[in-house]
Amino acid sequence: MYINMSNKKSINQEDIIIRADFLAALMSNLEREIQQIIESGSVAPKDSWILRYQVKGKYDIYWYYKLQCREAVFPSQRDSSKLSKYKHLGKPGSSAYNDAVLALARRAKIDALERMINSVKQGWIDLHEEKERTENKNKKHSRK
Numbered sequence: 001m002y003i004n005m006s007n008k009k010s011i012n013q014e015d016i017i018i019r020a021d022f023l024a025a026l027m028s029n030l031e032r033e034i035q036q037i038i039e040s041g042s043v044a045p046k047d048s049w050i051l052r053y054q055v056k057g058k059y060d061i062y063w064y065y066k067l068q069c070r071e072a073v074f075p076s077q078r079d080s081s082k083l084s085k086y087k088h089l090g091k092p093g094s095s096a097y098n099d100a101v102l103a104l105a106r107r108a109k110i111d112a113l114e115r116m117i118n119s120v121k122q123g124w125i126d127l128h129e130e131k132e133r134t135e136n137k138n139k140k141h142s143r144k
Contacts, residue, residue, distance in 0.1 A: 012134055013131065013134060013135070016127060016130060016131045016134065017131075019127055020124060020127050020128065020131070023120055023123055023124040023127065024124065026120050027117055027120050027121065027124070030113050030116055030117045030120070031117065033113055034110050034113050034114070034117075037106050037109055037110055037113075038106075038110070040106065041099075041102060041103065041106060042099065042102075042103045042106070043103055043106045043107050043110060044067065044100065044103040044104045044106070044107040045069045045071070045073045045107070046107070046111070047069060047070040047071070048067055048068060048069040048070075048104065048107065049067075049068055049104070050065055050066070050067055050068075050089065050097075050100055050101070050104065051065065051066050051067075051068045051086075052064075052065055053065070053066065063091070063092075064088070064089070064090060064091060065089040065090065065091070065092060065097055065100075066086045066087060066088050066089055067086070067087040067089055067100045067103075067104075068085055068086050068087075069085050069086075070085070071085065072084055072085050073085075074086065074087040087100070
């Protein structure tokens, strides 16, 4: 049985091109999902979380919540020209608290999608390198 090697090489190249096109479309879809999330409402800053803290009143103890971030990104309540690492949210169920929870959920979704995009990009790079190696092998074999 005779196998036409040039035909096998072109099929391999076509397969690589098809896979690369699929990965490019996948990245585009994931980026579109991120854009839709951004357009759906506010997104919490990276590296932010909700922190519960206690305030002792004259007769009772009260629990409040704040959105905290590693970097100062929120306008300060005392001086709007300065930035703070904290944003007061008040009590659970308040509109500020609920908005922060939704913003953090959006941030978590975006972060997960960005990790997937980075993974797919690495796969696309690997595929591109595979294509180049295959082309270089084909050139070496065609010279013989």
